[in-house]
Amino acid sequence: MIFASNATDALNLVIQGAVKPGGHVVSSQLEHNSVLRPLHHLRGKGLIDYDLVPFDVQGFIDPDDVARAIRPETDFVLLTHASNALGTIQPVEAIGSLCRERGIPLIIDTAQSAGVVPINISDWGVSAMAFTGHKSLLGPTGIGGLILSRGFEVQSTRFGGTGIDSQELTHTQTYPHRLEAGTINFLGVLGLMAGLDYLAAQGMEGILEKERALARRLWEGLAELGKVKLYGADRMDRRLGVILANVEGMIPADVAAILDGDFGIATRAGLHCAPLVHHLLGTGRTGGVRFSLGPFNTSEDIDRVLEAMAKICATR
Numbered sequence: 001m002i003f004a005s006n007a008t009d010a011l012n013l014v015i016q017g018a019v020k021p022g023g024h025v026v027s028s029q030l031e032h033n034s035v036l037r038p039l040h041h042l043r044g045k046g047l048i049d050y051d052l053v054p055f056d057v058q059g060f061i062d063p064d065d066v067a068r069a070i071r072p073e074t075d076f077v078l079l080t081h082a083s084n085a086l087g088t089i090q091p092v093e094a095i096g097s098l099c100r101e102r103g104i105p106l107i108i109d110t111a112q113s114a115g116v117v118p119i120n121i122s123d124w125g126v127s128a129m130a131f132t133g134h135k136s137l138l139g140p141t142g143i144g145g146l147i148l149s150r151g152f153e154v155q156s157t158r159f160g161g162t163g164i165d166s167q168e169l170t171h172t173q174t175y176p177h178r179l180e181a182g183t184i185n186f187l188g189v190l191g192l193m194a195g196l197d198y199l200a201a202q203g204m205e206g207i208l209e210k211e212r213a214l215a216r217r218l219w220e221g222l223a224e225l226g227k228v229k230l231y232g233a234d235r236m237d238r239r240l241g242v243i244l245a246n247v248e249g250m251i252p253a254d255v256a257a258i259l260d261g262d263f264g265i266a267t268r269a270g271l272h273c274a275p276l277v278h279h280l281l282g283t284g285r286t287g288g289v290r291f292s293l294g295p296f297n298t299s300e301d302i303d304r305v306l307e308a309m310a311k312i313c314a315t316r
């Protein structure tokens with residue numbers, strides 16, 4: 001386990017440290033810019049090529065598309081576990097088993113799922129997972145990391161002091177120091193530990209169940225308003241409490257500003273750093289409004305959101 005500053009940092013460590021010149025990566029159109037931009041950068045430098053598999057109307061990647069995209073020179077498959085724009089949880093287990101059969105490492109981005117959805121990297125055949133501390137793990141910002149399965153090698157792409165092997169000018173090659181250069185964010189680690197203690201005490205499954213129950217009410221309530229378009233699967237058992245919506249005839253940034261200014265409700269409008277998701281949904285210009293539920297949301301919060309959204313829709 002390697003500490004990093006956030007999921008973006010962890011993804012950069014694993015992407016840059018596991019690709020080979022002339023190599024290839026299979027990823028998807030659901031990805032966050034923290035995956036897309038490093039891949040784009042490496043391709044721009046002529047170092048690698050990559051293919052992005054699409055997602056279906058429900059917001060899921062088809063494992064067969066992943067299988068078809070794998071080439072002889074593919075270094076790894078890299079996919080988001082749960083989409084930050086659509087909230088859909090991807091069939092990582094099925095993709096892990098096909099990657100295992102072909103001997104291709106599978107890396108997952110668990111920025112959205114770690115802390116709320118159970119993850120079993122050894123059973124699923126996952127070689128590496130990147131996570132961030134400040135979302136469902138309930139830690140502070142500035143802390144994240146990478147968990148590697150035994151045998152999956154990631155080369156150092158940053159070099160410096162590790163506090164050990166100081167006589168050598170070559171960077172330490174044992175883990176975690178191989179990928180950790182300089183002083184780590186100890187305060188962030190302590191904050192993350194407090195988040196993990198809370199999750200352990202509450203039980204992650206209860207939190208997921210609660211978030212899904214709230215998400216179902218929110219989804220159904222928004223759907224009843226008639227003027228709200230909802231995106232992705234309506235099956236809560238394959239989702240997180242992240243709901244993407246648009247109000248007919250309104251710019252998402254305006255909806256979010258009214259929710260914030262008039263009702264004190266925080267949402268996020270725009271592309272959510274996942275431009276290809278919005279491109280495929282046809283919302284590439286202005287994006288959508290994303291409602292993200294967390295463990296501290298209540299049923300009353302959902303009532304308030306639905307009342308506010310009903311008032312906003314009534315103005316149309």
Ligand SMILES: Cc1ncc(COP(=O)(O)O)c(C=O)c1O
Pocket residue numbers: 006007008009032034080082083084109111112131132133144
């Ligand atoms: C799916 C996904 N991946 C990566 C990231 C990047 O996380 P961080 O901001 O911790 O680098 C996010 C953040 O929103 C995300 O939702």
